[in-house]
Amino acid sequence: MVACPHCHTGAGRFGRRPGMMRLEPYLRLLDEIGDYLLLIEVFNWGEPLLHPELPAIVAAASARGIATRVNTNLSVAMTADDAERLVASGLTDLFVSVDGATQEVYERYRVGGDLGRVVENCRALAAAKRRLGTTLPRLTLQFLQFPCNVGEGDAVRRLAESLDMRLLAFRGAVPDPAWGEDAGWPPWFLSHAPRPCxxxxxxxxxxxxxxxxxxxxxxxxxxxxxxxxxxxxxxxxxxxxxxxxxxxxxxxxxxxxxxxxxxxxxxxxxxxxxxxxxxxxxxxxxxxxxxxxxxxxxxxxxxxxxxxxxxx
Ligand code: SF4
Structure with missing residues (x-):
């Protein structure tokens, strides 16, 4: 298990009963509003790949032509069959959190994670895509910059290139409102017109x-x-x-x-x-x-x- 310190779940807080999404309300909601949905993000404050029915959840959306996205630490046990089931679900995007290119830096934030396993799983998913002859899911390494890995961006970029994955980098959140104010990352309002939520x-x-x-x-x-x-x-x-x-x-x-x-x-x-x-x-x-x-x-x-x- 990975215990990311700035995630409520990773920090051991439980603001609701720990559990897994049940299929029944999800499928009911899909029946009701599926015709109006463009994208379903299948994650929130947890590790979606721990859910044994994740491929079924994604496949139900894919069957309706709805794009799906999963964010994961991918530091989970995954067989070639597991990888193939996930790819066959029609998942559109998989974002894999990797905040360091060496185990030593990586585990500063992904506490308990295993970078070697993450890399192996990325390769297993790419191999499953080749076997099934599909371009989906798009595989993206996601790098969050924290005070503990500020100098690691280039090394993670090279890791993404070696895995033939896209790279998404942005500033991670830390419990300090001043974090990043002077780091040259543009404020949100410069790129978005102010708008209601x-x-x-x-x-x-x-x-x-x-x-x-x-x-x-x-x-x-x-x-x-x-x-x-x-x-x-x-x-x-x-x-x-x-x-x-x-x-x-x-x-x-x-x-x-x-x-x-x-x-x-x-x-x-x-x-x-x-x-x-x-x-x-x-x-x-x-x-x-x-x-x-x-x-x-x-x-x-x-x-x-x-x-x-x-x-x-
Ligand atoms: S305004 Fe939007 S982001 Fe803020 S609590 Fe309400 S729903 Fe959430």
């Missing part, structure tokens, strides 16, 4: 408990918005979703409503800062956000919230 309108998140959560940042089950009981329209328009969406128009609400994770989330407060600026006649060029917004401070928000006890 995309999760609340277009990216439903089904949890292993069978609930709809507001987004994948939320970790504790008490922050989920509503159970999904086979009526997506009702769940998606549940009062909590309506209140959360309303926060992008006005910043009022009852104390209960203000306890929703969206109320103090950097996505909401950043947009509020932009809206005030825009409504005062400002433009993107003149916008100096009162609140920073990047992956790290959004993650810090959820990390801190993840340490709070359930409200009474």
């Amino acid at each position: 995309p999760f609340l309108w277009g990216q439903p998140v089904l949890t292993v408990d069978g609930n709809l959560a507001p987004c994948r940042g939320v970790f504790q089950s008490f922050d989920d918005f509503t159970p999904y009981a086979g009526d997506f329209r009702a769940a998606w328009n549940h009062e909590r979703f309506q209140v959360a969406r309303g926060l992008f128009r006005r910043r009022t609400g009852t104390p209960d409503e203000r306890r929703l994770p969206c109320d103090a989330c950097p996505t909401t407060t950043f947009y509020e800062s932009w809206r005030r600026h825009r409504d005062g006649g400002g433009t993107r060029k003149t916008f100096v956000p009162g609140v920073p917004l990047n992956a790290n401070n959004a993650w810090n928000y959820f990390w801190t919230r993840g340490q709070q006890p359930a409200p009474l």
Whole structure:
């Protein structure tokens, strides 16, 4: 088992009952809204390759023409048959987390992981693709830069090249809101127009408990918005979703409503800062956000919230 220290699960926090996605609510949701889905991300706060039914979960989406993506540490036992089953599922993208090109650097973050095994598994998947004559899944090495591996980017790039894999590199999140402010990684708002949170309108998140959560940042089950009981329209328009969406128009609400994770989330407060600026006649060029917004401070928000006890 890999215990990544900046993952709630890896850090041993359990904001919800540990478990695996059950097929039944997933397939029901697919029946309801599958015609409208473009992509399903089959992971959240866990290791998806530990799920024995992962190929079936992916295959159900593939059969509907929906793209799928799995993020994994891939430091798991995998036979040639396992690799072939995953490839045969029609999976579109597999992102493999590798944060160091030597075991010594790699395991600073992927604690308990085995880089040799990860590399072997990458080769097994590439071989399975050749046997099955398919170009999918696209195989990508994902490098997260942390303080413990700052100088490792080039070595991981060479590793990706040797495995004939694409490389995706970005800044990992650490429990320090100042991390990376001066490192030359552009702030999120320079490449994206400020906008209301995309999760609340277009990216439903089904949890292993069978609930709809507001987004994948939320970790504790008490922050989920509503159970999904086979009526997506009702769940998606549940009062909590309506209140959360309303926060992008006005910043009022009852104390209960203000306890929703969206109320103090950097996505909401950043947009509020932009809206005030825009409504005062400002433009993107003149916008100096009162609140920073990047992956790290959004993650810090959820990390801190993840340490709070359930409200009474
Ligand atoms: S908590 Fe933040 S990121 Fe999550 S749905 Fe609400 S506004 Fe969006």
